[in-house]
Amino acid sequence: xxxxxxxxxxxxxxxxxxxxxxxxxxxxxxxxxxxxxxxxxxxxxxxxxxxxxxxxxxxxxxxxxxxxxxxxxxxxxxxx
Amino acid sequence: xxxxxxxxxxxxxxxxxxxxxxxxxxxxxxxxxxxxxxxxxxxxxxxxxxxxxxxxxxxxxxxxxxxxxxxxxxxxxxxxxxxxxxxxxxxxxxxxxxxxxxxxxxxxxxxxxxxxxxxxxxxxxxxxxxxxxxxxxxxxxxxxxxxxxxxxxxxx
Numbered sequence: 001x002x003x004x005x006x007x008x009x010x011x012x013x014x015x016x017x018x019x020x021x022x023x024x025x026x027x028x029x030x031x032x033x034x035x036x037x038x039x040x041x042x043x044x045x046x047x048x049x050x051x052x053x054x055x056x057x058x059x060x061x062x063x064x065x066x067x068x069x070x071x072x073x074x075x076x077x078x079x080x
Numbered sequence: 081x082x083x084x085x086x087x088x089x090x091x092x093x094x095x096x097x098x099x100x101x102x103x104x105x106x107x108x109x110x111x112x113x114x115x116x117x118x119x120x121x122x123x124x125x126x127x128x129x130x131x132x133x134x135x136x137x138x139x140x141x142x143x144x145x146x147x148x149x150x151x152x153x154x155x156x157x158x159x160x161x162x163x164x165x166x167x168x169x170x171x172x173x174x175x176x177x178x179x180x181x182x183x184x185x186x187x188x189x190x191x192x193x194x195x196x197x198x199x200x201x202x203x204x205x206x207x208x209x210x211x212x213x214x215x216x217x218x219x220x221x222x223x224x225x226x227x228x229x230x231x232x233x234x235x236x
Contacts, residue, residue, distance in 0.1 A: 077216070
């Protein structure tokens with residue numbers, strides 16, 4: 001199945017993309033998607049356990065994904 | 081109650097008018113602006129970027145929590161994104177309440193939560209031409225790199 005990964009700010013710069021379609025097995029977790037990202041050039045600039053939101057809500061690494069989910073990798077925030 | 085992520089300049093006076101009513105004896109307006117120095121470095125401007133749909137949802141959630149916690153619906157919050165110059169307002173929070181203590185507390189609650197949770201990022205530009213991503217909220221500890229993130233390869 002396919003999930004959409006969104007990247008922002010410093011993470012988008014690190015991986016050179018703001019959006020990626022990632023193919024994962026059925027039952028894959030947020031952690032699996034992060035593992036996939038680690039294989040990409042520039043991923044060494046991501047922290048070991050970045051924050052993630054699934055479908056616009058903060059989620060943990062063991063969160064199981066469904067096809068079409070939007071997985072956003074969230075750099076340290078700086079609102080205000 | 082109203083919250084928004086906006087691209088245009090913030091009209092803070094309009095927010096005051098929006099929350100004011102004869103039922104509220106106290107109105108607090110907080111305005112956050114772009115400062116010319118950060119951690120000893122002269123700043124020339126800030127680019128704010130966001131995960132807009134999530135930021136809209138999160139800002140609405142924060143205002144909703146404040147509304148319940150401090151018992152007022154008279155809350156308006158706007159956060160601006162895009163390229164801001166020195167002195168520009170990046171965020172404005174207007175809260176009206178029958179009592180001043182709750183108005184102040186609600187305003188403080190909203191700005192502190194927003195700094196922790198809102199998916200907004202700041203790319204600071206410095207007068208020497210360099211730039212750096214800065215962070216204040218969640219994710220700093222997880223990233224293991226302290227309060228600053230290097231915009232690698234882009235130092236002046």
